[in-house]
Amino acid sequence: MIQTTKLNRAIALIFCLCSYSSVAAIHGQDLSKFDLSTNDGVNAAREAIAGKPLDDRSKRCIRRDKSLPGITIVGGFAFDYGCRLQGAFINSQYLTADDKAFSKTALDALGWKAVQSQREKTAQAWVANGLLAFLTVISVKDADFANHSFQPPRALTRGDGTVAVTLWIRLPSGRVRGTRYELREYRFSAEGNLAGATTLENFTAPNN
Numbered sequence: 001m002i003q004t005t006k007l008n009r010a011i012a013l014i015f016c017l018c019s020y021s022s023v024a025a026i027h028g029q030d031l032s033k034f035d036l037s038t039n040d041g042v043n044a045a046r047e048a049i050a051g052k053p054l055d056d057r058s059k060r061c062i063r064r065d066k067s068l069p070g071i072t073i074v075g076g077f078a079f080d081y082g083c084r085l086q087g088a089f090i091n092s093q094y095l096t097a098d099d100k101a102f103s104k105t106a107l108d109a110l111g112w113k114a115v116q117s118q119r120e121k122t123a124q125a126w127v128a129n130g131l132l133a134f135l136t137v138i139s140v141k142d143a144d145f146a147n148h149s150f151q152p153p154r155a156l157t158r159g160d161g162t163v164a165v166t167l168w169i170r171l172p173s174g175r176v177r178g179t180r181y182e183l184r185e186y187r188f189s190a191e192g193n194l195a196g197a198t199t200l201e202n203f204t205a206p207n208n
Helices: 004-028 038-048 102-109 115-133
Strands: 072-079 082-090 093-096 136-138 154-157 163-170 179-188 194-205
Touching: 038 072, 072 093, 072 115, 082 102, 093 102, 102 115, 102 194, 115 154, 115 179
Parallel strands: none
Antiparallel strands: 072 082, 082 093, 136 163, 154 163, 163 179, 179 194
């Protein structure tokens, strides 16, 4: 009985170490051999990281924006939703969207520490074209907001150094009738960490 217990513990330890090694390999994998300036190169890197082929729809879930130099946003395709954020190639490093260092790594690469006077602009660009790359940010009031408050995207620095980005987005329709909108706020600490995200308002505009 004692030997069986020790054996089970040893197996569990090996499993944990293997799992940790797999995760470490993903984050530490050398991606310099892939041409991340092209979609083919990005998808080849994604398949190498995942260890399996991508489906054709997900291969098209790639976004780049001139406001985010050196960053390529990638996602996976989901029916009734479209592309859903999965992660980003930040220079030659890949991070998943649920990585705690995801936003900080991106903001650091965009000069968060070096050019503090541009933090509001940098944070707004990262939210609109990074975190929300596969959604539609509403910059100009349209007919759907006739009976609702509206504000264009904006970023403000608070007294504690936190930068808050607030903007309206249009969500995928999915199986819901009408067009769905949300006013979201994203908060970044002075160090560049994502400190929180909150939905402040939401409504569904009926289809005409």
